[in-house]
Amino acid sequence: MDNNIIEEIVRTAHHIYDKEMILGKAGNISILDDNREHMYITASGTDFKSLVHEDVIKVNIEDLSYESVDNRVPSMETNLHIGIYRKRSDVKSVVHVHSPYATAFAFSNKKLRQLEGFGEITGEYIAEVDYYPPGSKKLAKHASDALKNEDSVLLKDHGVITIGKNIDEATLLCEYIEGIAKTQYITHVLNL
Numbered sequence: 001m002d003n004n005i006i007e008e009i010v011r012t013a014h015h016i017y018d019k020e021m022i023l024g025k026a027g028n029i030s031i032l033d034d035n036r037e038h039m040y041i042t043a044s045g046t047d048f049k050s051l052v053h054e055d056v057i058k059v060n061i062e063d064l065s066y067e068s069v070d071n072r073v074p075s076m077e078t079n080l081h082i083g084i085y086r087k088r089s090d091v092k093s094v095v096h097v098h099s100p101y102a103t104a105f106a107f108s109n110k111k112l113r114q115l116e117g118f119g120e121i122t123g124e125y126i127a128e129v130d131y132y133p134p135g136s137k138k139l140a141k142h143a144s145d146a147l148k149n150e151d152s153v154l155l156k157d158h159g160v161i162t163i164g165k166n167i168d169e170a171t172l173l174c175e176y177i178e179g180i181a182k183t184q185y186i187t188h189v190l191n192l
Contacts, residue, residue, distance in 0.1 A: 001067065005031045005040045006056045008167050012095070015171065017048040021099040021178055026159070028075035031167055032085050032092045037061065041081060043072040061085060076135030083144030084163060091147075093167040095174045098159035101181035106154040110188070115180045126177065131156040152177055 009029050016022050016029070027048065030041035039059045042048075046055040054069040061082050066074055075081075081094045105112040111125040127150045132139035143161060146153045152162045152173055160177055164170035 001058055002033060002040065003053075005033065006053050009040060009042065009056050010051055010053060012167050012171055013042065013046075013048040013051040016095070016097060016174070019175060019178075021097045021174060022048045023098045023100070023103075027095075027097040028077050028081070029096070029167070030075075030081040030094045032061075036085070036089075039078075039081060039085065041074050041078060043068065044075050077140075079135075079137060079140040080143055080161075083140045084147050084161075087144050087148050088163065090165060091163045093164050093170040094161065095163075095167075095170040096159060096161045097174055097178075099174070099178040099181075101185050102154065102160045102177050103158075104185065105181050106159060107157050110184075112154060112177070112181055113184060115183070127153045129153050129155050131158065134158060 008031060012029055025045050025047050028042045030039050032039050037060065039061050040056050041059055042051065043055045043057050055072065057066050057068045057072060057074040059066040059074050059078060077096060084091060084094055102112065113125055127146050129143050129146045132142060143153060143155060147161065147163055152160065154160055160174065162170045162173040162177060164173060
């Protein structure tokens, strides 16, 4: 087990909780090791507020075997994370949250516009993935396909996924997505 990676996940989980980007126990974080052989991911049903080292599971990305403490199991979105890592050699971290404003857009018929503030604008709207049940192979396939050319997606009726070359980049992008969603929501209300 790589304690540095585990500590990064614990730190990030607490940060995400403090920023109110997580609702209940819904969400997951992963980091790929330098050899791209193992992924460290939050355990299923973990509370980001009180997440500790034992809540992080080491998963072999080839055979899905894993190491854990106290019979904890990896997040139900493990296949989704692995699918992204297999399709994006530049990605080493995935953040999946149900942040309130961005998730509201995911549940609405409104598109979330891309705004300045994070880098090159690649399209008018944040990419979206149709609804598939959480933890399903279809969700893993369609979300990882959508992230081949994007760094963030809204999952319809579900939440948000962001990726990055490290955990800080993926987390900052997650905060950015939530920020632009909040700005657009407030703008919509002001324009009523």
